[in-house]
Amino acid sequence: MLIDIGVNLSNARFEKDIEAVLERAQESGVEKLILTGTSIEESQAVVAICDQYTQKFPGMLYATGGIHPHDASSFNRESATALRDLAAHSSVVAIGETGLDFNRNFSSPEDQQKSFEAHIELAIELRMPLFLHERDASKRQIEILHSYRENICDAVIHCFTGDKKTLFSYLDMDLHIGITGWICDERRGLELQNIVANIPLNRLMIETDAPYLTPRNILAKPKNGRNEPAFLIAVLAGIAAQRNESEDELATATTATAIKFFNLPS
């Protein structure tokens, strides 16, 4: 059994065939998905998907509630209340996605930090884990996390694509690391391939970030180019190729880690 800890299932590209996508995930052994909430609206949308499919796919779908750093300028007092309401929903298992993204600064760095800190404070108050994003902002992200770390119960850096120094800074704070199909890219994934073996087995989780980041090691490439949770096995293979563990060992360990991290019924 595998758990995909990052799926953007409210994306319009899944609208037409969501049930078939979930069935293919099951057929590939991907039995639980954590749907990523990236704004108040998208978080509500993924929670609604969890509700809608709870009968047909019992125990399969969970969600995060949060505002992506790109959207951080939308954060206001109402969003704090909305986040709190979302977090109370039984399918919501983490606060996020949140964090800092100074790559394109779709929201100003100041707005991103304000939103990020509000998410952290809510997670601390509710004793929930954080689902974190970071791009080109590791220095500030590490500083902020460091100042809150002793009160945060757990946090995962999802879709980690940073360098070795950044990886070790996160691991030094005892954070978890999420790895996507980025590692399956023979060009831009090279640095990640070289450092992934440094992640302790009990700090590693796997994700597709579907519909984005289709693993390049898939033999039968999807015609529409869309990534989906069934392709998590390609991410698993991409990681196993760089570590001294079999795919089976990695599957067992990452699943156990995700169950514990998100406090899922096993």
Ligand SMILES: [Zn+2]
């Ligand atoms: Zn992200």
